[in-house]
Amino acid sequence: MKYKSRVFIFLMLIMAVMAFTGSSLSAQTILKMNHQFPAAASGSKLDQWFADEIKRATNNEIEIRIFWSNALGSPKKNLVLLSSGIIDMAAMSPGYFPLELPFFSASNSIPMGMDNICQASVIMQSFMKHIPQFADEAEANNIRPLFFHLINPYLLVTKKPVTKFSDLKGLRIRVWGEYMPEMVKAANGKPMNIFLPDLYETMKRGVLDACPFSLDLVKTYKIYETAKHITEVVLWEGTGWGIWISEKSWAKLSPEHQKIFADTADKVWAKDMAITAEAEVEARKFLKYQGVEFHEFPPEELAKWQAANPDFFENWIKKMESMEKGEPARQTVELWKDLRQIVKCPNITDNN
Template sequence: MHETRRAALAGLIVASFACASAAAQEIKLTLADQNSPTGWGPSHALQPWVKQVEEATKGRVKIEVYPSQTLIKGVDRWKGIRGGIADIGWCVQGYWPEQTPLSDVMSLPFLPISSAEKGSEALWKLYEKFPSMKKEYSEIEPLLLYTSSPNLLVSKRPVKTLDEFKGLKWRVLGGPPTEMAKALGAVPTLIPMPDVYQSLDKGVVDGAAAPWEAVQAFRLYEVARNYTMAPFYVAYFSLCANKQKFQSLPQDVRSAIMSVSGLAGAKFWGRNFFDTAEQGVIERAKAGNYELNRYQVPPDELTRWTKIAGEPIWNEWVKKMEGKGHANAREVLNTALDLLKN
């Protein structure tokens, strides 16, 4: 009798140790990034977020980052995460415009986006509010969505009024930004961001649309001194996980990861990846003795630009989305405007 009890007790002890061991077992996740680990965004957002995840999970989760497209090329990231090549990936949603068409509302020109933190907050709240937007990400598990800060006009000559856009050779993205440039009277030019430095230096373009993070990363302050500050447009990004991998994690681990992701994570990434980069540019320019002429477009002039090159493109976007079966496109746009204004 006593031996039976001792055997049962020993069994319980072994089982409890096994459970404790399993609970404490380290979970390793891979993360595919396309940026240099020394860049502003990875240094100020990605790497701190990885530490936040480790702290939130009490050390149970360790994330191994593969930077500079070493694991998955940027244009293949969505497919690679969906297929399980990496557990988590940093995605530029602009690579796949047909994948998340309603989310593209955030990239329309002249939305009242004051900062990347505010834009990121609005994007995540749109995602939470509209099932049709959630459906756009159904193939993967979005941990957070965030936007860039507004693209500035980085130019060799000052641009302060509508008339000064006329004939300006302006590097912008395709789609609505190109239509925006045309409406303002500029000549849109499609050039990859890594080529912008030389294009400005050689006079191939007169100006380029870029957020402060890109100005810092590509040292554009060395070849252009004028910065027209207006919410021309933003890009948006996702940090997404393989759906099957994420769902296989223990519930408490998933909850811990989302405690530093979701809305809080979106705002953190927007602020630290993009908003803080302006100060980085100021410090670098000062250290190199480069002149920075920052010009904040006055409200009256900004309203004029928005009426000409913003609102007509918004309405065209709604018409296009409705034509593709997205009956709530107008509601999505109006909700985005309300979130950004409040």
């Protein structure tokens, strides 16, 4: 009897040790992140690295659980979910919220405003450093941006070849935000506001004729199965989705953990450009293997499109003036234009 009692006590001690060890190894704080992209996207892999690095650097005290492909809510709901603290973090494109985030959304939605990912990186980081309105805007929505992803240039993906301005007439083209529709209308096309999760099906069913998309995202979303032509014209370039955290969740972090978040975000900024550029090179090769045809869009044809477009910068400034934010808007555009002239990018695209 004494033997059985000793065995029982011994087993209880083992279970207690295991329970204690297990609790010490598990994350004390779990932050839920809603992500608008699938896990296979190149930027998504970097977001997973960010989450893994946070867990490692905090000795498992903070765990970020990523819910891919809008598992916690549609892209349009991200801001209200985040600002209210219902979710802790979000991988969210500010261009979906031009009224609430007009400064952040500008570089995420104004077409033909940048030329390459090098400009996108420098311009956004300069905005956040030199234009106080960006911080004010985030604070007003109870959110905090940690970093922004670069997205490769959005070229024109179509079901039939497009090589001149007149080819765009009547095409149903996917758009987002306030300004992309105006660019499509200027080309006599028909803008269609379609969210990313619906892009493949709408292309497959013939609801859309074309969409601006980066080569790596054409690969990720398998758009090449529905459209076999890509025109080499940069319709949009800028910063893509940001990784945001609610102020409510940020305030719960210790100063030490906040520093780890900030330092890890800086590492992502440093890693993102090379990863993004490599993704485009690999995607171009893959798409050619899949039978996708690439077409030139001559400079004179691009000039026709640009001439038909409204002045997107001036229109944005006028909108900001109506919100009594005209001066910081003009400062933003001046900085934007200056950096676009200064920042050049090496030819990183393999056209062979």
